[in-house]
Amino acid sequence: MFTLVRTERFEQEIKKSRFLAQAAPAGSEEEARRFIAEHSMPDAGHNCWALRVGDVYRFSDDGEPGGTAGRPILQAIEGQELDRVAVVVSRWFGGILLGAGGLVRAYGGTAASCLKAAEREPIIAYATLSVACAFADEARIRSALGGFPGTRVETTGFTPDGVQLHVTLPRDRADAFIRLAADISRGQAVVEPAGE
CATH class of the missing domain: 3.30.70.240 (Alpha-Beta Plaits)
Structure with a gap:
């Protein structure tokens, strides 16, 4: 398993909606929740997030249809063998509906791209x-x-x-x-x- 070395950002536009992913290492659930609260964008329509710290994992769709945002972000974390990580993806709606599949791809893909670009280090027991x-x-x-x-x-x-x-x-x-x-x-x- 790996964790991130430092905070990472990745931004992209998908069908006129802007998605901004921010990811950071987190040693505890409290630290992860603090990062999410501090990095949620107040002017965004949605601030969807996921965290994983050991056996603890949480996620939120923040008003998006159930299962279209938080779970795909968590899957991006797990798919890259990361732990002790928090990710928040903010979305500014661009006027074009993406549909459930499009939202899953947009949130999961934005989170995955952010995590892929991040410097990581192994977690040593x-x-x-x-x-x-x-x-x-x-x-x-x-x-x-x-x-x-x-x-x-x-x-x-x-x-x-x-x-x-x-x-x-x-x-x-x-x-x-x-x-x-x-x-x-x-x-x-x-x-x-x-x-x-």
């Missing part, structure tokens, strides 16, 4: 581990973490025998790190999940 190790092993464990891009490590405390570390790294590398920490410490380091 992280694991957080608690590591208790001897003072003598700390430097070697920290050094080994340099081989795991995207990793953060901080000291969270000390014990009579060593140090407590908090390690955040890509989830798909967690097992490899646990094995490495065991090798470095000769099986003495204690590595436990500390949350996601």
